[in-house]
Structures are given as C-alpha cells and as structure tokens.
Amino acid sequence: MLDIQSLRNDLEGAANRLAARPFHLDAAAFQALEQERKLVQTRTQELQAARNSLAKRIGQAKGKGEDVSALMREAGEANAELQSMEAKLLQVQARLQDFLLLIPNLPHASVPPGRSAEDNAEVRRHGTPRQFDFAVKDHVDIGEGMGMLDFATATKISGARFSLMTGALARMHRALAQFMLEVHTQEHGYTEVYAPYLVNAASMRGTGQLPKFEEDLFAVPRGEEGKFYLIPTAEVPVTNIVRDEIVPLDRMPLKFVCHSPCFRSEAGSYGKDTRGMIRQHQFDKVELVQIVQPEKSYDSLEQLTGHAETILQRLELPYRVMALCAGDMGFSAAKTYDLEVWLPGQNAYREISSCSNFEAFQARRMQARFRNEKGKPELVHTLNGSALAVGRTLVAVMENYQNADGSVTVPAALRPHLGGLERIARGS
C-alpha cells in the first residue's frame, strides 16, 4: 500500500511512476474520494466534539443535582446527524482503503523501463554453460530414465502439475534444501524459521496477495464462513511475524530463512511449462526474509541477492542476474532481481530465484514498525528472495550434471549432505 500522504502531496508524480508498470492511477477518482472524505470527516468530528461536551455538561449538572432534561433533548437531536455522518465516514474510508489496496508499489528510480520480460536488464553473468559431447536430455527424460521421477503416478494421485520423486532423486531434493539452510544459517547469519503453511486472510493482505490475487491461491474452508489460505511462498508467514509489531532497534535487522512447501493454483498459466516440474501446484522453496531500516534496504537487497547467488555458485550452476523492468515486477515490489539458471534441456536461462525490496509497501499494510533512534515507531522495509526454489534447483542439477549414460553426477558441494554419494543412477 502506498502512503496516502505522499499521494496527497504529489499525485501526479505517483501517477507518472506507476505508468511505467503500466498502471493507470485514476487521479480524478482519488481526488473526488479525498474531497468527500475531508468534508465528511470534518463534519463528523465537529459533531462528535459537540456531543462530547454536551455529555460532559450533563454529567456535571447531574452531579450538582440540576435539571438536565433540556440538555438531554438537545443531545438527542444532534445524534441523528452524527449517526448518519459516522456511517458515511466509515463508507468513504472503506472506499479509499479499497482504492489504495489495489495500487501497486512505485518502481524504484533504478528500475529499468519496459513492459515485459524482454525489457529486463542483465546485470551480470556467472559461470559458462557446459559443452556436451552427447545429445542432452531434459530433466523429465533424465528422471524418468533413472526411474525416479514419475508424473503419471503423480497425476493419478492428484492431477496435473504435481510430481512424484523416489529414491536417490527424492533424497537429493531433500539434501538441496538442507544444504541451502546450512549455508544461510551458518554463513549468512539468518535465523531458521518453521512457520505455518495455512494462514489467515490478514496475513495474505499484509504481504499483498490479497485482495487482488485470490485466484492464485489455494484455500481450505474453516468454520462457518472463514478459510485458511495455503501459502504460495514462505514470504507470507515469515514476513507477517512482524505484523502489528514494533521491533526494538537493537534487534534490527531481522534475517529469517524458512524452508517450506509452496502452493500455487497457477490460474492463468494454462499451457505454460506443462512439461516437467518447472511449474507445479506444490513445490519446496528456501526463502530469505529481511526486516530492515529504510535507509539500509537497498544495500540489503544487494546482500540478499548475493546470498541467493552463493547457492548457485557453490553448486557450480551457470546463471545470470536480471534487473526486472517495471512492467515485469510483482505488485508489491519496488525493485526485483531475478536469478536465472542455465538449463541445458531448454537451452535457456530460467528463473530460479526472485529477490525483491518492498520498501514500506508491505510494512504499511501490516503496520510493521521499529523504534527508531528517536524512540519513535517507524515503518520497516521488508525484503525477500528465494534461495532457492528447491525443485527448480534439482532440475538445474539434473540437466547440468547429466552424463551420457543417463546418470547424474552429484555436485561436490552437495556430497556431504548425501553421505558422500558421487553419482545417482538407475537403481541407486
């Protein structure tokens, strides 16, 4: 959510920056709402002040044993208008709130202009794609060839966009998550978190999934009309740790890492990435979350992105870092770097991590604050990034480390987490 004060001060400036996404800010609608709000709020507060002073006088008069019937009548008459004004005020404020909740974040000045992924800017590259002297397979053929990846059975059990892994491949999937957690907790200073996978609507609103993106979420009914939402990323429960909290200065910054399954309905992605385990309803991810002071958040974004890159470097997977253009960024982000890993099976770089600074956009929705040097509560800045998506990392390892005989070499960094195993092949 944007700061309503900044919209009041510079509506045109905000509209211009939003146009880069592109998002059309209806300035006239905002101004009309604001004007009405001002009118109704001022009148309501006047009436409330009048009521309060009358009530006080009645109390005082009663205390002295005086007759209060005239005062009571006066108060009763004023109440009709007050009630209708209060109702009107609630309504206007709700409309204003709804309006604000649907406005995406302002892109940071350093965000490249552009409308689609083609306009994203490559920031740097790391590693060189390996040359193969045999016909490369994609992860589906490799996994099924080893008898460890079974989409047919997953479809029987659940349906499309689910996967079933067995044996050494399932073990390697687990080892990857363990490896990532170890690096982030032992070397990068993150606190490991285990968090709920089902969350309430307030949490989804806090990080920006609601109210606009309900169709992307899975939900389960709860109670009469309530529901739990399945988390689409650990960003949701972990960032919401600080919702409605005031973090003491000496605890800042907060750095959390959380391994969790993620659930996405993938509505609107029909026909996209239908083969393999690139785009699934359920996948595992190791997520980094940082809660920082505003002036430090862009340094933190560079660091956090670097932490995610470390994993790819240790696994010796070629990748590139992309600065997303305004049009390709998510709703809540002010700036996003995507990490794209090289996939020989697709002969392309594919997204494996997304690292974003949300500035105060989520914090304002969540009322997540810290106590600054002056002792005053101030909104925090929130950041998060995948480090990494476990399923896609497994895909990258399989494709980049594949051998001519259909086996897969285990990356050196991963071997300690697999009891020294150097290679997985059919039967292992």
Next chain:
RNA sequence: GGAAAGGUGGCUGAGUGGUCGAAAGCGCCGGACUCGAAAUCCGGUGUACGGUUCUCCGUACCGUGGGUUCGAAUCCCACCCUUUCCGCCA
C-alpha cells in the same frame, strides 16, 4: 469438543456508566544534586487520523465487531485469542 478464568499503554497492574487517554509502580528521556556514577528529588514520556501549521486544537483507539445510553474501558450480544482442567489425538 466440554468447563472455568481472563484479554487495559513498552512492562506489571488499578479502574464495573460521567471532568478516564485512563491511577500507581517499573522502564525510558530531560533536569537538579555529584569530580563522575549510584541513590534521591523534580519534570516529561502511547498510537493513528484530521484541521491548523511548526504552535496549538479536535477526533478515534482499553482483544475484534455490533448493541443499549445524552454519555461505555465499565452494561448487553456475537466472535477471536490466552491460561487452567477434562475429553480426543499426530
């Protein structure tokens, strides 16, 4: 799922219809005392919003949402949460 108790400011905790945004203590900030510190004393110390604009004024907020009333932290209803006991259970 059943029963009971309870949710008040950074913390503890008083307050059961009217000068209550809320006692008191702790904490924190400033000052006095001191060479300095501790102790002591004095003063200050919530958040959000609006108007005005650097100075005030107003409004809202005592778990959440409704209701009663001229007036609600206080009474009524519903819900949420916490604690304890019982039941069930990975």
